[in-house]
Every structure is written in structure tokens, then in C-alpha cells.
Amino acid sequence: MKFFADRMLGKLAKYLRILGFDVEYFADIEESKIIDMINKSDRILLTKDIALFTRVENKDKAYLLKSDSWRSQLKSVVKRFNISSKDIRCFSRCIVCNTKLEPTSKESVRGKVPEYTYSTHENFYICPKCGRIYWKGTHVEHMEEKITEVLGNMR
Numbered sequence: 080m081k082f083f084a085d086r087m088l089g090k091l092a093k094y095l096r097i098l099g100f101d102v103e104y105f106a107d108i109e110e111s112k113i114i115d116m117i118n119k120s121d122r123i124l125l126t127k128d129i130a131l132f133t134r135v136e137n138k139d140k141a142y143l144l145k146s147d148s149w150r151s152q153l154k155s156v157v158k159r160f161n162i163s164s165k166d167i168r169c170f171s172r173c174i175v176c177n178t179k180l181e182p183t184s185k186e187s188v189r190g191k192v193p194e195y196t197y198s199t200h201e202n203f204y205i206c207p208k209c210g211r212i213y214w215k216g217t218h219v220e221h222m223e224e225k226i227t228e229v230l231g232n233m234r
């Protein structure tokens with residue numbers, strides 16, 4: 080399942096990426112380009128904009144969100160698309176640029192992550208596109224807590 084989140088849904092896009100979903104998001108893009116992309120790809124438009132929603136002819140390819148809170152938005156998306164734990168690959172995708180992460184050696188991140196992180200972690204992942212390095216630190220635990228709070232124990 081691939082998505083395209085409109086510019087009002089940045090936070091939702093971030094959390095869907097954390098769950099491992101392929102979500103395109105641009106803070107600034109023309110409406111006609113969005114419609115074009117939805118028509119030409121297998122992405123589903125997630126939007127809060129009723130005018131934009133109306134412009135998508137195939138309603139299987141667009142979902143109109145009503146809530147302003149990313150928590151309820153995430154819940155609605157999970158329900159609407161029957162997302163279950165088997166669809167979820169937490170922390171497999173770069174939150175910033177949507178690229179799939181690759182495992183990288185501990186040696187290769189020396190000097191690129193904080194000293195304390197380096198000495199207390201064994202597993203590191205890198206985004207091959209933007210070079211951002213990921214590890215399962217406390218920030219990840221915080222996000223996992225937030226997600227569990229929203230989705231229950233479905234993971």
C-alpha cells in the first residue's frame with residue numbers, strides 16, 4: 080500500500096513512514112501535479128481538502144480525512160485500509176525522505192553518531208539517499224509508545 084499525503088498531513092505522513100509505509104509528501108506542490116500522480120501511479124491520496132478529494136475520479140484512490148489530530152487520522156487510515164500488524168515494518172523507512180533503510184556496520188558510523196550512542200548500540204541503519212543514520216534509541220522508544228497508544232498492541 081502506497082500513499083500520497085497532502086500538505087496538511089505532514090505528521091500523519093511521518094507516522095505512516097515510521098510504520099514502514101511508502102508515503103510521498105511535499106510541503107509545496109501544485110494540485111494538478113497531485114492529481115496527475117494519483118492517476119498515473121498506484122498511490123492513494125490521503126487528504127483533508129474536500130476540493131482536492133473531489134477531483135480524484137476513482138474514489139478507491141482517495142481518502143478524505145476529517146480529523147485535525149494525527150492520532151485520529153492514523154486510526155482512520157488503519158481502519159479504512161484494513162491495515163494489520165503483518166503490513167507494518169516499524170523503522171524500516173527514512174522518516175525524512177521516505178527511502179528504505181539499509182543495515183550498516185557499527186564501524187562505518189563511528190564519529191557520525193554521538194559517542195554515547197556508539198558505545199551503547201550495536202545495530203545501525205542508514206538511509207542510502209540522504210545518509211541519515213538510525214538506531215533504536217530512546218527517541219525510537221518514545222515513538223513506539225505513541226504508536227502503541229494509538230493503535231493498541233496490534234504490532
Ligand SMILES: [Zn+2]
Pocket residue numbers: 173174175176177178206207208209210211
Ligand atoms: Zn533519507
